[in-house]
Amino acid sequence: MTVDTRVLLSGNEAIxxxxxxxxVQVAAGYPGTPSTEILETLxxxxxxxxxxxxxxxxxxxxxxxxxxxxxxxxxxMKHVGLNVAADTFMTAAYTGVGxxxxxxxxxxxxxxxxxxxxxxxxxxxxxGVPLLEPSDSLExxxxxxxxxxxxxxxxxxxxxxxxxxxxxNRGVVTTEARRVRETLGFSRDPSKYVMIPAYARxxxxxxxxxxxxxxxxxxxxxLTADIAGDSTVGVVTSxxxxxxVREVIPGARVLKLGITHPxxxxxxxxxxxxxxxxxxxxxxxxxxxxALRAAGIDVEGKAFFPRAGELSPDAVRKGFAAAGVLEAPAxxxxxxxxxVRPPLLCPGxxxxxxxxxxxxxxxxxxxxxxxxxxxxxxxxxxxxTCVAMGSSxxxxxxxxxxxxxxxxxxxxxxxxxxxxxxxxxxxEAVYNEADVTxxxxxxxxxxxxxxxxxxxxxxxxxxxxxxxxxxxxxxRSVGVDDVRVVDPHDLAATYREIEGAIAHKGPSVVITNxxxxxxxxxxxxxxxxxxxxxxxxxxxxxxxGCPSIVWTDETFEGRRKVAIDTTTCxxxxxxxQLCPPRAIVLDPEWEAPGRG
Amino acid sequence: MSASCDVVVAGxxxxxxxxxxxxxGAAAAAAGLGVRVGQIYGLSQRGGSVEATVRIGDMRxxxxxxxxxxxxxxxxPLEAQRVVPKMSPRATVLVNRTPIVPTSLxxxxxxxxDLDGIVEAIAAVARRVYVLDATAAAAAAGxxxxxxxxxxxxxxxLEASPIPTDALLGAVAGADSSIDVAVRKAAFARGAGLxxxxxxxxxxxxxxxxxxxx
Ligand SMILES: Cc1ncc(C[n+]2csc(CCOP(=O)(O)OP(=O)(O)O)c2C)c(N)n1
Numbered sequence: 117m118t119v120d121t122r123v124l125l126s127g128n129e130a131i132x133x134x135x136x137x138x139x140v141q142v143a144a145g146y147p148g149t150p151s152t153e154i155l156e157t158l159x160x161x162x163x164x165x166x167x168x169x170x171x172x173x174x175x176x177x178x179x180x181x182x183x184x185x186x187x188x189x190x191x192x193m194k195h196v197g198l199n200v201a202a203d204t205f206m207t208a209a210y211t212g213v214g215x216x217x218x219x220x221x222x223x224x225x226x227x228x229x230x231x232x233x234x235x236x237x238x239x240x241x242x243x244g245v246p247l248l249e250p251s252d253s254l255e256x257x258x259x260x261x262x263x264x265x266x267x268x269x270x271x272x273x274x275x276x277x278x279x280x281x282x283x284x285n286r287g288v289v290t291t292e293a294r295r296v297r298e299t300l301g302f303s304r305d306p307s308k309y310v311m312i313p314a315y316a317r318x319x320x321x322x323x324x325x326x327x328x329x330x331x332x333x334x335x336x337x338x339l340t341a342d343i344a345g346d347s348t349v350g351v352v353t354s355x356x357x358x359x360x361v362r363e364v365i366p367g368a369r370v371l372k373l374g375i376t377h378p379x380x381x382x383x384x385x386x387x388x389x390x391x392x393x394x395x396x397x398x399x400x401x402x403x404x405x406x407a408l409r410a411a412g413i414d415v416e417g418k419a420f421f422p423r424a425g426e427l428s429p430d431a432v433r434k435g436f437a438a439a440g441v442l443e444a445p446a447x448x449x450x451x452x453x454x455x456v457r458p459p460l461l462c463p464g465x466x467x468x469x470x471x472x473x474x475x476x477x478x479x480x481x482x483x484x485x486x487x488x489x490x491x492x493x494x495x496x497x498x499x500x501t502c503v504a505m506g507s508s509x510x511x512x513x514x515x516x517x518x519x520x521x522x523x524x525x526x527x528x529x530x531x532x533x534x535x536x537x538x539x540x541x542x543x544e545a546v547y548n549e550a551d552v553t554x555x556x557x558x559x560x561x562x563x564x565x566x567x568x569x570x571x572x573x574x575x576x577x578x579x580x581x582x583x584x585x586x587x588x589x590x591x592r593s594v595g596v597d598d599v600r601v602v603d604p605h606d607l608a609a610t611y612r613e614i615e616g617a618i619a620h621k622g623p624s625v626v627i628t629n630x631x632x633x634x635x636x637x638x639x640x641x642x643x644x645x646x647x648x649x650x651x652x653x654x655x656x657x658x659x660x661g662c663p664s665i666v667w668t669d670e671t672f673e674g675r676r677k678v679a680i681d682t683t684t685c686x687x688x689x690x691x692x693q694l695c696p697p698r699a700i701v702l703d704p705e706w707e708a709p710g711r712g
Numbered sequence: 713m714s715a716s717c718d719v720v721v722a723g724x725x726x727x728x729x730x731x732x733x734x735x736x737g738a739a740a741a742a743a744g745l746g747v748r749v750g751q752i753y754g755l756s757q758r759g760g761s762v763e764a765t766v767r768i769g770d771m772r773x774x775x776x777x778x779x780x781x782x783x784x785x786x787x788x789p790l791e792a793q794r795v796v797p798k799m800s801p802r803a804t805v806l807v808n809r810t811p812i813v814p815t816s817l818x819x820x821x822x823x824x825x826d827l828d829g830i831v832e833a834i835a836a837v838a839r840r841v842y843v844l845d846a847t848a849a850a851a852a853a854g855x856x857x858x859x860x861x862x863x864x865x866x867x868x869x870l871e872a873s874p875i876p877t878d879a880l881l882g883a884v885a886g887a888d889s890s891i892d893v894a895v896r897k898a899a900f901a902r903g904a905g906l907x908x909x910x911x912x913x914x915x916x917x918x919x920x921x922x923x924x925x926x
Contacts, residue, residue: 124734124741124749149754229754252748285774286734286749288741359773429775448778452833454794455822457724457814459758490758495819565754663759663815667823676821683856 125289127256127282131220132157133289134260135190138216139296140164142182144175146536147565148194149229150283151222155192156568159577168568168577171505171536172197176204176219180273183217184309186300188264195223195236196504200537202239205273209243210319211309212271215300216264223279225399226426229564231485231504233425235400240275240377244323246330247377248276248339249355253287259339259374270326270333275377279399281356281426331378339374340383349441350391352384352404352415357397360432365442376404381411388413395420395439399427461490463664464639464686466559466630469604470528471498472660473611474555477618479526480515484508484538486530487563487632495661499528506537513541513550524553524618531558532570535585539594545623546595553617553624554596556587557604559632567635575636591625598624605630607693633686641687643703644680650699651677657691657700665691682706715745716769717874718776722795723787724812725759728860731887732785733764735864739875739883740768750774759815761791768874783872784838785863787846788812789830796837803838804872806863806907807831810847842870844906853899855891862903869907877904 125133131154135143143166145155159166169175172193179191193201198221205219221239224230240247248263250256256278263274307315334340346367353361354373361370371387373379388394388408396405396417405417420435421427436442461468471491474481475498483489483499484507492499501511512527529538534556545552562568569575574584591599598620602613610628617624633639643664653672657665664685670677680691682703692700719736723729730751740747750765750773765776778797784805786792792807799805813824827843835841846862853862861884868877884900885893 122741124737124747150752228752280752281750281774284751284753286737286747286751287774288747356773360775363772363775429773429777448797450797452793452796454790455814455817455825457759457761457790458816459725459760460815462758487758494816658819661815661819666813666818667821 122288122290124286125253125257126153126284126286127250127253127278128153128222128284129157130253130257130289131192131260131276131278133291134257136161136164136294137257137292138261138264139188139294140190140264141187141296141299142179143167143190143192144169144178144182145192146170146172146175146197147562147568148197148222149565150224150278150280151192151194151197151220152565152568154190154220155577158190166577168570170571172201173204176201176208179217179219180204180208180211180213184211184214185302186214188216188297190218190220192220193222194230195221195234196230196232197221198236198239200505205239206243207311207316208273209245209323210311210316212322213267213273214302216267217273218260218263218267219273219275220260221275221277222283223277223400225279228280231502233400235403236275236277237376237403238401240277244327245272245377246270246274246375248274248374249376250276250278250282250374251355251358252282253285253289255374256282257289262339266333270330272326277355279356327378331380334375334378335380335383337375337380340380341372341374342383342387343370343372345369347390348392349395350387350393351395351397352387352408353397354404355399357399357427357432360427360429361397363429364433365436373404379404379407384408385411385413388415393441397421397427397432397435458493459490460661460663461487462633462686463662463684464633464688464690466604466628466632467491467557468496468660468662469607469610469690470555470557470614470628471496472607473614474498474526474528476611477524477615479524479618480521482508482512482515482525482527484527484529484533485564486533486557488528488530488557491528495659504537505533506541509538509541509552509554510544512552512554513545513548516550516552525551526553526555526614526618528555528557530563531556531560531572531587532562534587535571539590542591542596542623542625543594550623551621553614553620553626555614556625556627558587558627558629561632561635563632563635567632587627591627596623596625598622599627600625601627601629603630604628605688605690607690633688639686640709642708643682643685643687643706644689644692644700645682645703646677646679647699647701648677648679650697652697652699653677654696656694656696660690660694662691715874716767716771717782718780719766719768719783719785719873720776720781720795720798721764721766721785721787722791723762723860724791725762727762727787727812728857729762729764729787732787732860732864733766735880735883735887736766736873736875738886739879740766742882743876743879745874746770748774750776761794763795783867785867787859787863789827790814790825793830793833796834799834799838801837801839803840804870805834805838805841806866806870806872807834807841807843808846808859808863809843810845810859842866842907842910846903849902849906850899853902854895855899858891858896858899861896861899862906865900865903865905866907867903868900869904870910
């Protein structure tokens with residue numbers, strides 16, 4: 117990476133740059149939008165041990181262990197990942213660290229790619245650890261570096277919370293050289309690192325004292341910044357909300373909080389005393405507002421600013437208008453009534469056929485999180501639940517236990533999700549003898565988050581070969597007798613195997629194994645085309661929801677015929693298998709690349 | 713052209729919206745201009761609508777307020793129309809004429825709207841609208857995937873942004889891409905040619921450039 121230059125970096129790249137400069141030696145995480153590119157960027161550095169772990173808890177365990185071993189360590193995850201890692205996180209606040217340990221939680225207000233929009237600032241308060249909230253790429257780098265200093269000075273893990281706009285947006289950042297300190301080594305200290313009740317009871321007051329000291333630090337920190345302005349309106353704010361406030365009401369006096377736990381309540385109180393009307397502008401929950409109220413400060417906030425969804429300059433303007441501080445904004449023109457364009461499974465996606473089959477069978481489908489969750493939407497519309505990573509199997513077991521359905525109960529789960537949180541669910545199914553079928557959709561990648569490696573792919577984040585987890589052996593070893601493997605591009609075989617597994621009494625597993633068409637390699641096989649004269653316009657191929665299949669102006673018995681866009685068709689053969697009159701054939705005009 | 717300029721890039725997942733926005737941003741930064749790039753990736757990339765913003769100048773956020781974009785680059789007609797509320801009355805709008813039919817529309821049995829109607833809706837708001845066949849120009853340059861690079865070239869040819877052309881070309885050449893740099897430069901040059909043909913055409917209206925004209 118370059119030294120002393122101005123570069124345009126996303127917040128995620130800026131955090132990776134901070135880790136480089138701060139001398140991080142081990143970094144671990146699990147992919148999750150909007151956090152994923154931090155480790156991907158860091159992995160390119162070469163000198164640093166950067167790894168994907170099977171899930172966020174393991175990543176944080178690795179990070180804590182490395183920190184106790186005496187090297188600076190970074191752990192990264194999306195907001196819901198911290199739920200998975202929370203068990204370790206809560207007690208890591210007791211053990212403290214060896215060398216600096218910083219955990220990045222990338223929250224997703226507005227749920228651009230998430231199942232909820234929980235406000236992870238509460239985790240910092242729950243655990244009793246310091247919390248930093250950068251407001252752009254430049255601060256993402258500076259705050260992350262500072263977080264390592266704080267971690268070491270106060271002997272605590274530090275939480276840095278970004279949001280999607282901070283993580284993904286790009287701004288200009290100045291880079292500096294990497295500085296690695298001498299490794300401290302592991303120093304044995306059971307009273308600090310072995311959290312049996314007797315020792316943990318001693319660590320609890322240490323944690324509370326540390327918070328007192330941190331409070332003093334935050335009161336004096338330059339990250340608590342009083343920005344001069346007209347004192348008729350004072351705003352306490354943090355993170356991206358700070359930027360919106362400055363844009364919308366540039367004249368107001370602002371107390372910008374770079375550290376939002378613990379809070380500099382003395383500074384906030386004197387700020388409150390010097391302004392006529394005090395507002396808190398924050399995204400999602402009234403985290404700051406409630407704390408100010410609890411401290412006896414008269415403040416306004418969520419009465420005017422939304423609690424659900426992302427903030428925006430517009431939402432902040434509307435809030436101040438509702439509060440009578442700003443003029444009402446000019447009405448925004450309605451977006452034109454254009455057709456919506458929701459996300460879709462790709463042409464040739466190996467997830468399509470299994471859901472066509474499940475729909476045909478009429479199973480109750482406990483789904484999970486990944487690209488395949490798109491099968492919940494039309495036209496496949498073959499998924500009945502989706503809650504948290506790995507939940508599908510346990511929920512299928514519960515659905516079967518409830519006796520609430522006569523239909524077969526099937527769990528569908530991606531390969532990475534299975535390794536992340538699905539294995540205990542499968543053990544539950546064996547242990548408590550559930551009559552469920554588990555479909556492991558093995559596409560050899562973490563497709564949803566952009567095609568990362570995982571323990572089943574046989575390749576590490578740094579591109580090195582490693583031993584892949586054998587899914588068949590794993591399922592057998594926990595006690596599943598009926599384990600089948602099928603190519604999901606063979607529709608009839610997929611139907612047969614799923615039907616057979618459902619007929620099996622007790623837990624069964626069907627593994628569909630066909631690589632993703634996008635990652636790690638973009639698949640482009642010989643495309644198909646429709647022989648127009650042969651098409652009977654039955655439109656069965658349309659049930660697959662393939663983006664490459666389009667209508668033509670020709671009709672048959674009043675129904676429209678179809679055509680295939682050969683530039684996007686990947687040649688998966690699924691529509692040809694579905695076509696009763698066999699009107700879908702290999703495109704005779706196609707020339708394989710490199711041969712033309 | 714003032715030093716500040718708000719650009720919206722709109723298209724469909726997979727078309728290279730984010731790469732185009734990044735190239736613009738990197739070029740602005742290389743030219744010593746202040747810049748913020750606003751983008752979201754994730755689910756939207758699975759064939760969904762994608763939008764990015766590039767704010768050149770000393771900006772506090774990457775959000776472009778309603779009705780204030782100076783330049784809009786639409787990699788697909790419907791997606792260009794979708795961002796009409798962002799366009800200022802001064803806006804220069806570039807539209808790639810090759811449509812990508814939304815599958816939701818196909819499944820509902822609907823037809824892709826008429827291109828003239830889309831252009832009219834844009835021209836009702838923006839000052840200048842240029843329609844070009846960037847997909848064909850990219851294919852002619854050697855790779856259809858370079859539609860975004862052709863559009864960037866057209867933007868340079870039109871001198872629609874305060875970023876110097878050599879900085880834009882530098883960003884194209886320096887991008888992290890699997891496509892040969894000579895092909896990328898060729899696509900940029902074709903776009904620049906298409907843009908130059910129409911630079912200086914001022915006033916509402918449309919200029920439709922036939923495919924592969926240069
Ligand atoms: C706790 C948690 N961590 C991370 C994510 C982000 N995420 C969503 S789906 C997914 C995994 C998808 O991989 P896989 O199960 O292999 O399915 P694919 O997308 O490849 O079909 C990840 C990491 C999440 N939603 N929740």
